[in-house]
Every structure is written in C-alpha cells, then in structure tokens.
Amino acid sequence: MKIAISSSGDTLDAQLDPRFGRATGFILFDTETRSTLFINNNQSLEAAQGAGIQSAQHVVNAGADVLITGHAGPKAFAVLTAAGVPVYLAKAGSVRQALAQWEAGELVRITSADVEGHWV
Amino acid sequence: MRIAVASGKGGTGKTTVAVSLALAAQGRVHLLDCDVEEPNVALFLKVSDPVESPVCVPIPVIDETRCTACGECARFCEFNAIVRVGKTVLVFPELCHSCGGCALVCPEKAIQEEASQIGMLTEGCVSRVSSGAVTSESSAPDIGFYQGLLSIGKAMSPPVIRAVKDHSRSEADVDTLEIIDAPPGTSCPMGTALTGVDYVILVTEPTPFGLHDLSLAVETVRVMGIPFGVIINRSDSGDDRVVSYCSSEGIRILLQIPEERRIAAGYSRGEPLIVAAPEYRRTFSALAGLLIHEWKNRTGRGGTP
Numbered sequence: 001m002k003i004a005i006s007s008s009g010d011t012l013d014a015q016l017d018p019r020f021g022r023a024t025g026f027i028l029f030d031t032e033t034r035s036t037l038f039i040n041n042n043q044s045l046e047a048a049q050g051a052g053i054q055s056a057q058h059v060v061n062a063g064a065d066v067l068i069t070g071h072a073g074p075k076a077f078a079v080l081t082a083a084g085v086p087v088y089l090a091k092a093g094s095v096r097q098a099l100a101q102w103e104a105g106e107l108v109r110i111t112s113a114d115v116e117g118h119w120v
Numbered sequence: 121m122r123i124a125v126a127s128g129k130g131g132t133g134k135t136t137v138a139v140s141l142a143l144a145a146q147g148r149v150h151l152l153d154c155d156v157e158e159p160n161v162a163l164f165l166k167v168s169d170p171v172e173s174p175v176c177v178p179i180p181v182i183d184e185t186r187c188t189a190c191g192e193c194a195r196f197c198e199f200n201a202i203v204r205v206g207k208t209v210l211v212f213p214e215l216c217h218s219c220g221g222c223a224l225v226c227p228e229k230a231i232q233e234e235a236s237q238i239g240m241l242t243e244g245c246v247s248r249v250s251s252g253a254v255t256s257e258s259s260a261p262d263i264g265f266y267q268g269l270l271s272i273g274k275a276m277s278p279p280v281i282r283a284v285k286d287h288s289r290s291e292a293d294v295d296t297l298e299i300i301d302a303p304p305g306t307s308c309p310m311g312t313a314l315t316g317v318d319y320v321i322l323v324t325e326p327t328p329f330g331l332h333d334l335s336l337a338v339e340t341v342r343v344m345g346i347p348f349g350v351i352i353n354r355s356d357s358g359d360d361r362v363v364s365y366c367s368s369e370g371i372r373i374l375l376q377i378p379e380e381r382r383i384a385a386g387y388s389r390g391e392p393l394i395v396a397a398p399e400y401r402r403t404f405s406a407l408a409g410l411l412i413h414e415w416k417n418r419t420g421r422g423g424t425p
Contacts, residue, residue, distance in 0.1 A: 002360035050200025050215050057194075060205050075212055 003029045003102065004064035004085075005095045010038035012096040018070025021052030027095050028062055031103075036061075052076030052117075060085060068098050074113040089114060121415050122298040123408075124154075128333025130304035132323045133195040133353035133377070136387065139164045140394040141321075142263055143253035144404035146365045149263045150288045151246065153301040154313040155189040156239060156268035156280040157260060164392050165251050167265050170244035175268065175283040177218040177276075178233035182209050186230035186246075193222035200271075214275060238282035241287060242267040252255070252395040264291060278312040285316075297412065306333075306340040315340065318415050321347040323373065326358030331365055338371065348417070349374040374407060 008015045008021035017023040022045055028037040039062050044051040052072070056079035059067055067080060068088045080087055088107040090098040099105050125138040135153075139161060142151040152159040180193070180202065192203035201215035202222055213236055223231040245262040254260045270277045270285040281303075288298055302313035314320060320341050324334040334350065341348045350366055355376035366373050375391075377383075377400075387398020394401040415421070 050212065051211065053200040053203050053215075057203050057205065075215075078212075079203055079205055079210060082203060082208045082210055 001031045001065045002063050002066060003031065003066045003099065004062065005029065005067075005090075006069040006099055006100075007038070007095045012036060012099070013094050014068060014069075014097045016090055016093055016095055020067075020069040020072050020076055023055065023069065024110045026055075026059055026062070028064060029099055033073050037040060041120075050075070053079055056080050056083070056085075066102070068102055068107065071115045072110065072113055073117045075117055077110075078112040086104045121319070121320045121412055122300065123411060124302045124314045124346075125319040125321045125323060126302035126314060126337060127304055127323045127338035128306055128308055128335070128369055129330050130276040130325065132325045133309055133351070134304070135160055135164065135412060136353065136393050137323050137351055138299050139323060139392045139403045140400060141408055143248055143251055143298045143392055144394055144401050145297050145299070145408035146405065148193060148261060148276060148293070149266055150292055150296055150298045150302045152212060152261050152284050152288050152298060153265075153267040154281045154284050154300050154309075156270045156277045156284070157303060157309070159267045159301075161265070161267055161301055163390050165246045165265065166264075167242075167244040167246055168250075168263075172244050173241050173243075174237045175239040175241050175280050176235035177216075177279050178220065178235050179213045179216050179218065179236040180222045180231045181234045181356050182313075183230045183232060186228045188230075189408055190227065192225045192227060196221050196225045199333055201235075216275070218279065228285065237271065238276065239270045239272045239283070241283050242269070243287065251392060253392065253401065264288065264296075271404050277309045281309060281312045285313075290300065297408065308338045310337075311344070313342070314344060314346060317346060318419075319411055320346050321351055322348055323351045323353055325354050326352055326356075326360065326362045328361070331359070331362050334362065335365065341367045352380040370379075 001090045006017040007027045008017040008024045023041050025041045026039040046108050052077050054072040055075045060083040068090050086109050088109050125134045153159040154404040189195050189207045194202045194204040199215050199217050201212050203210050244265045246265050247262050248254045248260040266284050266288045267278040270280050301348050324330040324339050349372040351374050356378045383396050
C-alpha cells in the first residue's frame, strides 16, 4: 500500500506540510518495501487556480492509496473521493511521526473537506 | 466615444465622477456600471423601466455514455476546471473560463456546453430632469443606463462586464458618449472594463494609499496604451505628493475637487455631486466637451461643423 504525505521536504524527517494544494511536495511511502519517493509539487505551486485539484491528480496518478495531510478543501476532497483515496489529517510534526501515527491508527479520516475553498 | 472612470484605490470617487459626467454631458449618453461586484451608480440616479436579463457563460457538461475517460479535456484545461481520475471525469464549473477548448479536443464529442448564469444585466433609462441635474427637458435626452451584477458565490466578473459593454455598444450610435464606471484595482475586472475605451479618467485622493494605487493604475493604463488624465478628489484633504507625482510623470490633472461638507452630505443622501454642488455642472459639462473634442482631433473625426 502506498501512503502519500504532504511534505515540506524530500525525506521522512522533513516537516509535514499542513497545506495540501500548495504543499511543497509529497512523500510516497510504500508500506511493503518501506521505501520512499518524493513527488515535487511545483506545477501546483505555480497554478493560478485549482492547485488542490491538480495536487489531488498528482497524488492519484502516483498511485497513492491513502493521503495524509494537514487540511483538504472541497475541490481537492472531491477529486480524492472520486479516486477512492481516503484522507487522514495530521497535526504538525515530521512526516515520519505522521506515518507512525497513521500506522498506529491514531489519525482521523475525514468524510468531508475540513476547510473552505478559496480562489488564489 | 467611450470614457472609463477608473482608479487603483477603491472609494476615491469613481462613481461620483462617472454620474456627474454623465448627467452634465451634452447629447446622447450611456452610463455603464461595470463595478459588477458592487454596482452603486443606481443609488444616485432614478432608473426608470429597468429590464433585467441573465448573463450566462458556457460550461462543459460531460455525456457519460460517450466519455471514455481518455483525459484529453483535463490535459487541455489550463484552469484545472476538468480532471480525470480513473474512469471518472469531474468538472468544476467555478474554475471554468468558458474557452470551449475541452469540447473541441474531445475525440468522442462527449462534451456539450450548457449555459450557466453568473450574473444579471439591468438596462433602463435615467431622466436628467428627475435626477435634479437639469430643470428643462429641452436639450436633455434620457441617459441609457446599463448595470451588471455578479451573482453571489461567483468569482469571475469579466464576462458580466463584457455583457454590459456589449449591450450598451449594440444600442449606441457614433455620437453616443459611453461612460464606464470601472471596478477598482488593476486586475482582470479593471482591465476588462478598460478594454477598447478611448480615454481613461483616473480618480484618486491625495493620500499615500491613493498615490500608491494611482501609480499602479497609471502603469496599467500605459501598458494598455490608452490616453488618460487624473482627477484628484478631496484634493485639499492630504498632501501634495499626488500633484508632484503627476507633474514629474507628465500626467495631466483634469480636475481637483476640494473636500466640502455640502458634497459629502449630498452623497449621503444619494445626490449626485452636480446636484449637491450645482456649480460643478459646468465643470463636468466642459470636461466632457473637452475630452470629446480632443478625441475627435486625435482620431481625425474633427472638422465637421
């Protein structure tokens, strides 16, 4: 299973990026091999609008089965839901800590967006 | 001729100037409220026989029986308004700029465009007599009034602004003076309001904020290549930096309107400036005449008696 975590850097010790649409990037963690892959999110960072939608597409296309992030807006959540990717929210900390919390079943899965959409 | 009244900063007096210019100008006049996020021209004028019509934009609708989820539409869309996830294609109408590209690139012809309302156009007329601008009807034809109003929850005002301008233009003749009350700022709505106009009046106030945003508006109008001049409202309320800026940049100051309790009190009652302070009627009439005269000379339309 592959877990995507919004991240401010390319290692497990980087801080979790609380933003989803405009996250610096995503760490893709494979629970079987315990390996990580960094997906940069430059395209969404530069998007004039629809960054959340675009980030959701990146995460889905990368083959993520689960997403861990700080917040998710309505459009991003709609795309992730359509793709069948459950969204778990984590508070600040390192990506490694967020993963450990998820594996321990301590993170909450959201059933709707936890923040409102915005335009820029 | 088309004159837009714009500013960088909001609340400097665009509407005050646009309304008075429209009331004081000679001949056929259209007054366009293109500040569609908060139109307020109608607060100062009695609009009769208003007729409303919806403003719509085309939005893609996917025919799921034909869609193969190939993703061409999503790849094409610069605005992330369409995404393909797995076998599903999602449309986010609020991000769509109605370019129609998705329907063109769809190999299955599975995308139809359907009209989606984003605002309302109001058209009516304003009697200069009942607005208190003139006392005799002899040489004062009614003003054509056009207003756009963006629907609540919609984010894209340019199509509504274009609808207002197109509608006015379709009912204008060569001698009609179209006066556009533009939205504040220097982004797309302001640019849309100013596109195709012959002259821009930038209204500012003598404050640091007024000067800062005036300089942004000046840069914008210069890039658009439109002749412009400045009106300084409440001209004695701040300092002289706006005047210095204009003189160092070679910008013409068309008019300075000193702060006056009489004008402010009239404003709060919904009275146009030239009604609250009637001596300004000749000032605005002369300004309209001057701008039309210069435009005719610039464009080679002068010389006719």
